[in-house]
Amino acid sequence: MTIEVRVPTLGESVTEATVATWFKKPGDTVAVDEMLCELETDKVTVEVPAPAAGTLSDIVAAEGETVGVDALLANIAEGEGAAPAPKAEAPKQEAPAASGGGAGKSIDVMVPTLGESVTEATVATWFKSVGDSVEQDEMLCELETDKVSVEVPAPAAGVLAEIVAAEGATVDASAKLAVITSGGAAPKAAPEANAQAADGKAYTATTPGKDVEDAPSAKKAMAEAGISRDQVTGTGRDGRVMKEDVAKAVSSASAAPKASAPAAAPRAPSPAEDAAREERVKMTRLRQTIARRLKDAQNTAAILTTYNEVDMTEVMALRNTYKDQFEKKHGVRMGFMSFFTKACCHALKEVPEVNAEIDGTDIVYKNFVHMGVAAGTPQGLVVPVIRDADQMSFAEIEKAIAEKGRRARDGKLSMAEMQGGTFTISNGGVYGSLMSSPILNPPQSGILGMHKIQDRPMVINGEIKIRPMMYLALSYDHRIVDGKGAVTFLVRVKEALEDPRRLLMDL
Template sequence: MTTEVRVPTLGESVTEATIATWFKKPGDRVEVDEMLCELETDKVTVEVPSPAAGTLAEIVAAEGETVGPDALLAQITEGGEAEQPAAKPAKAEAPADKTEDKTTMSGNSVDVMVPSLGESVTEATVATWFKKAGDRVEADEMLCELETDKVSVEVPAPTAGVLAEILAEEGATVDAKARLAVITEGAAGAAPAKPKASDAQDTVLENAGPEEMTPRSDVEDAPSAKKAMAEKGVSRDQVQGSGRDGRVMKEDVAKAQAPAPKAAAPRAPSNASDADREERVKMTRLRQTIARRLKDAQNTAAMLTTYNEADMSGVMGLRNEYKDAFEKKHKVKLGFMSFFVKACCHALKEVPEVNAEIDGTDVVYKNFVHMGVAVGTPSGLVVPVVRDADQKSFAEIEKEIGALGLKGRDGKLSMAEMQGGTFTISNGGVYGSLMSSPILNPPQSGILGMHKIQERPMVVGGQIVIRPMMYLALSYDHRVVDGKGAVTFLVRVKEALEDPRRLLMDL
């Protein structure tokens, strides 16, 4: 009996998808719900599970092809038996104190491909290999780590066998469809030497956490993390691993606290070369992309900034009055960001060009608000997106911003969570900034800069009073937004913040 594999439901308004990666090839045995391939749309990445157990008889849509909803992807012959790799030969018993180091190559060769990197990401850099050629690997065991301009990606082994060949060495730049390595299925690779009893005990003690007395001793930290720990002077027990099975990754080390600094070294002699006292560090892909995108924004958009200020007494008073009841009911603190998000959504309805973008010779107006919220991380600035923020409540916005911010700081944001924003808010006030001109986040046409709340003398009703004031800055693309629209937008944000009741009344 033959079962068809078709494109699953892609979601509202999504009319096509691209075949990103096939995890199986014709002739392979597949089980029910086992992942067959991955599709990419302009919004999400979709995994396609097997609808039946059997043999993958035919792949109809190859990698790179564009398919529509419900299109035929492949055919599965139910109950069929796929070709199995040759059985492993029985091993001769090794001497007690010797380690088997011979690599026997047998079975099929399986390519290790670059996994899906997400929409708009076309290349990655091979950061770290956790295995070397000739090593035995198990299915789903981490082989290497890639760095893109947005996230780090771990590459698991697609099958068990021997890592026969590494095609992309550390530091190499690879495209989204590149082959990284070759695994020989069913081969017996070099096994690690069996540790002595004392060594095994040391391994357990080294990896033991505060609530874990018998941790796994077979989890190896990323080599790049080991190097970073050594450079930073941080011990293994000071770092909380975020990788698979608790593996410490490079970014985990960046978040760890280093020990108190030692006494300052003697000052360099006055005749020492300046070059000898410099440190040269290669920019990460994320930092390179931030630099490129910011410069592109300046070069492409006709960027202009308009300023205003807001008396935050109204928001602060309302927040103080209801913060305890709000937290008790919604299990989240009431912050300032939800007020700013709601105020911007309100203003964008009146001035829709600030929520638009240029596409060639067209202006695309967005009838929704996907609000980008800039978050500073150890690796650089990232902008996760609160989708349909105009339809969310204060509590929903606070919860989502909190969750996205935590993911950003931990380096766990997915590609989908950082794409599709229509407008951005950047809060330089958390770092003490009193005034700044934010740079646009292309292709968006507007970004609002929040700043430090500072008490200043203000004239109110002919009297000088002290008020908590905040400078606001709207940078906008003058190709889309006229000065009148930009000023109107910022005035509406100011009005909503100074009298938050206007948000309830839609005024």
């Protein structure tokens, strides 16, 4: 039986791709989901897995050819007579035999496509243990890359017979993660058989509070609070400790009465005692990437920051007047971010170099605004992009920001949603920041920092009045943006916010 290998769905607005590399040649034996070739589009790199086991009989689209969606790439001859028994099939016979059923079929769980330029990932959490029954598309484990978290679903229903890559292991883009036995009984002794982790430690069945990878933010919070893992009750999946659990444990401990004890004489702790109270936690890939990109921005761009302040009286009054009607009609709350986004879009039209980027010796001016909105998550700072924000209404902007924010907190953002931004807004005010100097998000040339609104005495028409004021900070690349342009941009944002009618009149 011949199985056709066709071009998979390439993504929104992508209609063709180029065959970059074939990993197999005609006559080679292939296993299910084994990577056959790699396609390149103008946005991402796509790996094409084998839809069935067998022998690659012929290649229709050679390297360098341009193919459309659903085009035929190759043919696989399926069945025992097509080629000698595939080597990859040998270990698959062990899992059904171990189950005692003999009728089961082994299915490999492979690392899914990780996206453009991502070649490896770390196994963060297994949601299932060896011997557990799984449904098709049920989440088996979670991978962490240097950009996003990726959940791996079960390709078929059955029993998790083997875990190949334990928690903490680093796997490449074509690695096998586990083996599922479909159609067989659950292995009884399998949960006792431990898979070896990358560091040589045994991986055992997950039990609440033990061998569960807690959230990185929770580990950091426990280290800062000086409390142990045993003092915290995890409410996450499989007893995983989340940041909120640590906060509850700390508040409970502080509320408990403490027995008075005589003050001991001060004594300098020894280095060994200090070391015993330290906790060393490996940086996540996302945190490593954030650190690298921020440092690269400082090393590459000539970053300068200019400041101004804005009177938020009119924006707050307008928001209070229409927020109920706005939410009733559009189904989303009216916040300040839509005003700032609109104000920035208007200012970018007047000062286009803030919306441009440097490419070698060229300056690339963008005649559109893809607005990046920085969002804090337990894993770190991410910047989802609202595309064509300059063409959107207030309601559309608020809906997009709310949706991106939810996906960011849930770790569901795709890499495509964080690429292509031309300008960024960062709101440190939600955390209480009064003033800061934001760092550029390369290759962008500008980023606006918002801060907390604070009542301050201001002189208005010769009288001292209390006004809600906010400091604004624009960090820009001085290689492309001059001081005049940066100050003009910030003044235009200030004017639009202090008189929102200017936004309606495009002034």
